[in-house]
Amino acid sequence: MKYFKKHWPIFIIFLLGLIPLIWFKDGLIITGGDNPIFLNPGSNFFDNYYSWFGKMDTGTPNMFKSLIFPFMFIWFVLGKIGLSVSDIQKIWLFLVTFFMPGIFMYFLVKEFYDLSGKKGIVAGFIASLLYVFNQYVILDILRLRYIFTLLPLLFLVWVRGLKEEKFTIKYCMLFALISGLCASDANNFAFVAPIASIFILYFVFQLFEGKRFVRSTLFFLTTFTFVLLINFWWILSFVVNIISSGSTIFSTLKANAVFLNSTKIHEVFRFMGFWAFREKFYLDQVKLVSYVPYAFRYYQLPLLLTTYLVPFFAFGSMLFVRQRRRKIFFCFVALLGIFLTKGPNPPFGFIYLFLFNKFSFFSAFREPFSKFMSMHLFAIPILVGFFSEDCFDYFQEKFQKKKDLRYYFGRLVILFIVIVILTDGFPLFSGMNIQNEKWYGDKKASLFVKIPDYWQEAKDWFSQNDSKSRVMLSPITYYGYGHSWPLGIKSGEPVARFLIPNPIVRYPPAIVAKSDLLQIIAYQRMIFDSGTDLLPYFDLLAVNYVLQQNDVFPAVNTQVVDPITMGNILKNQRNLKLLESFGKFDYYQMKDQTSNFVGTISGLDIYKINREGLLPLIYQSKSVAYVDAKIEAFSDIFTFLKYDPGSVFIFSKDIQPKDFLMEDYSNVLVSLKNQPLQKKQKEVAYKFELPQAKSYQLLINGYLLQPEFNTDKRKYYLNLSGRSIPLPDESKNNWEQINLGYLKSGEYLLTTNLPVEVIKEEYFTSPIWLLGEVGKNLKKENSSLSFTKINPTKYKVEIEDGKSSYFIVLSESFNSGWKIYQGKEEIAKGNHFMANGFANGWYIGANLLGDGINKKEIIIEYAPQRLDDISMTISLASVGILLLSLLYILVRGKNNKTKINMS
Amino acid sequence: MNNYLNQIKNKPSFLWGSCFILFLMILDLFFFKEPSEVFFIILIISWFGLNKKNKIDGGLSIAAGLSFLMLCPFFMFFNEKLAERAGIWSFLLLLSGTVSIFLDERAKRERSSRLSAVEKE
Helix, strand or coil: CHHHHHCCHHHHHHHHHCCHHHHCCCCCEECEECEHHHHCHHHHHHHHHCCEECCECCCEECCCHHHHCCHHHHHHHHHHHCCCHHHHHHHHHHHHHHHHHHHHHHHHHHHHCCCCCCCCHHHHHHHHHHHHCCHHHHHCCCCCCHHHHHHHHHHHHHHHHHHCCCCCCHHHHHHHHHHHCCHHHHHCHHHHHHHHHHHHHHHHHHHHCCCCHHHHHHHHHHHHHHHHHHCHHHHHHHHHHHHHHHHHHHHHHHHCCCCCCCCCHHHHCCCCCCCCCCCEEEECCCEEEECCCCHHHHHCCCHHHHHHHHHHHHHHHHHCCCCHHHHHHHHHHHHHHHHHHCCCCCCCHHHHHHHHHHCHHHHHHCCHHHHHHHHHHHHHHHHHHHHHHHHHHHHHHHCCCCHHHHHHHHHHHHHHHHHHHHHHCHHHHHCCCCCCCCCCCCHHHCCEECCCHHHHHHHHHHHHHCCCCEEEEECCCCCCEEECCCCCEEECCCCHHHHCCCCEECCCCCCCCHHHHHHHHHHHHHHHCCCCCCHHHHHHCCEEEEEEECCECCEHHHCECCHHHHHHHHHCCCCEEEEEEECCEEEEEEECCEEEEEEEECCEEEEEECCCCCCCCEEEECCEEEEECCHHHHHHHHHHCCCCCCCCEEECCCCCCCHHHHCCEEEEEEEECCCEEEEECCEEEEEEEECCCEEEEEEEEHHHHCHHHCCCCCCCCEEECCEEECCCCCCCCCEEEEEEEEECCEEEEEEECCCHHHCCCCCCCCCEEEEECCCCCCCCCCCCEEEEEEECCEEEEEEECCCCCEEEEEEEECCCCEEEEECCEEECHHHEEEECCCEEEEEECCCCCCCCCCEEEEEEEECHHHHHHHHHHHHHHHHHHHHHHHHHHHHHHHHHHHHHHHC | CHHHHHHHHCCHHHHHHHHHHHHHHHHHHHHCCCCCHHHHHHHHHHHHHHHHHCCCCCHHHHHHHHHHHHHHHHHHHHCHHHHHHHHHHHHHHHHHHHHHHHHHHHHHHHHHHHHHHHHHC
């Protein structure tokens, strides 16, 4: 009790930390927008554990592995105990966002005074208050902020370690262990890097001050090593991924740097400058609304003035001479934070621009506001704390002889500062910071979410029947799409990612990876050509189910078709069978701004793909079809080529044909598009190569032969290396087919006056194709394949190996990390290629797996997982050793103290 | 505050020089349409040099920076560009003040360590 009497701010911080509880409505979750992960953070724990993230689309190297600890792990464990997602979120917000950072900040500031005495209580209290009640916290309450929570504690340990008279590893170990609790934030490198730089800055500052060079350096290096060891489990895979795909990621980030200039320096001083804060947008393309409805209050009195008082207090602390040496460091950090947060804006914005343009990794800081704000968000509360204590002391001294004035004046100043801080953070107290139905006058845009029961039923169904197969989501989901749930939800990602256990295929996000192109084609065929047989796409994408989400809001501009139409499209697919339906859902259609009741339909429908024999995730094939085009050509191919399940396609634009691939193409498909050699008056010429001698057919896109493009009534001609080929003037078919007979391999020149320019480069279709006659049967001969998915990075494959060569395809995104092992030995090393334009293919030569026609076992494995397992072992061992050593040091220290006291 | 006034009172050259620089800063605030990085550099280095030469405590720069900072909310009512410019000058003056205080503190520390070394001898 005495302790709490002395540290009374702990009580107040505790009480204020309970504020999030008033935001919650009965049993609801706060989620949506950029944070749909809060639908159930524990649900993706195992998916994120592995170095290959197979949960979404056709898989990708896992860049977000660090999310699993502590974030997903805590939610997973608490969920297993039986706590609801809503309850866990309450605990999470109370502890991680308010109580813990407040307490740690209090003790950090107290450390700079006298920890046992009364000094520093006011400073600690004010600093902790500002650290958790500020405009930055208001803006993004759901952001992952373990490092933000633990930063004051880490800094406290760092300061103590550097302050020690004699070097010991106690604080190095403590620092490293605490750093392990911030690992989840590391998925956002750009957010963590500025915070890490604060520690380096303090170390350099100590060196500048000329203090204990050797001891400080030793402490720095030892701590760094320990931090590396503890966090090795995610650092290794992160570094490997950055090396392998960093340049692509950074160039994509650079191309999307639209918020680089959005933060001005005068706003940064008061923790503001978020790009959308004052912006407006059209809700559902109709209603113009502010992104943040309460934002205008920050541009009116009194908030306009009080928000500027905070930096005034912070830098005003430098006017008091006391503790100046310590304040200088925080002043530098605050100024550096302000300088970087404003990005390329003046003053000296050219420095930021230089870094951004010259160093590719710096493109991670494309939105400086959210990345660098943490620096002065840490420093300014401490400076305001110093200011409060200094002010308090100043009035105590000034009115030394006037007791009443001394008592009231000091306290009034503190009260004023508290009022300023709490006024600036007013949305937190009213719950206005959480997007609710009043924000945009639209229920579906609310972040308060109630998940309908039918989603749980669908989850249970998949868990019981087939939780490993890939599920294609329907209709299209896009960034910011919504569901008609009882309280609505708008989400940046498909909610199914968190609500069903299966890997999902969705319409790709705005930033499209190469491996996403096939999905785009499949979805577009589904919408624009409902008669298309989607089976080839389902097979290539290894999809076993389609989940029709009838509760998704239709939106014409984003091609999200209403559930009735979508249901009809799916029902008309020959190879789809409606398996299960869940829930009841009243469907309303919007017409002329009013919603009309259409009928009661099911919330979710599960369709199964009917196929015989083929297991599309891993399959075996005897030969490949060669396509001289890009992957987009699939859109054409399945309109003129009869799909043969188990086919393998290779695209000349993706890979250099290897000898083993050229042995025996079953089909040769050459697209003539985008590369006309010469363009005379209305005549184009194409130079192309035929890789094999075969009987060929010429396919002319029927679109070219429509009368509307032949305005000058010209007579069409086509010439193939001196051979004139007659053409019809018009066509009503999709493709006009002309037999070319047997053609030798080699180079050819085709000239024509067809209006090929009407098929633009961005179209997925080609004007002309050459189709080599079908050679071998693509189906396997005397061989069969079965597999077991051990985890997303490992498949055990049983294969009946014939005497002839064949191909194995794994329908996960192509990555050189995927390898085949027989026993412990890697096989087919140089025979790995990109199959089907995105997947992994291997050529298995005759008798490669050993002689004899019998079942052989191979393992297909994502090799980086082996490194990850080693790094995880190293980290776990390091945690164990450091914990035991720390315990030993603490116990020994306590015993020594007792001995000294007794003697 | 009295302390700073006492420091300035006996240094008329500093008084005129600093007033002139502050005048140029205000001129920039109201009359220069586009911010000039060269102007920022020249002015802030001159300000820093003048303070150092006259051994003025960095607190004065901090006070000047705070004055510009508190102009921001008022400028924001009628012209946000003015507020941004005031923010820029505030930042530069605060930086100048912090660097100045850092150097002074370091010099003080070195002096006292030299003194204690001499005392030990």
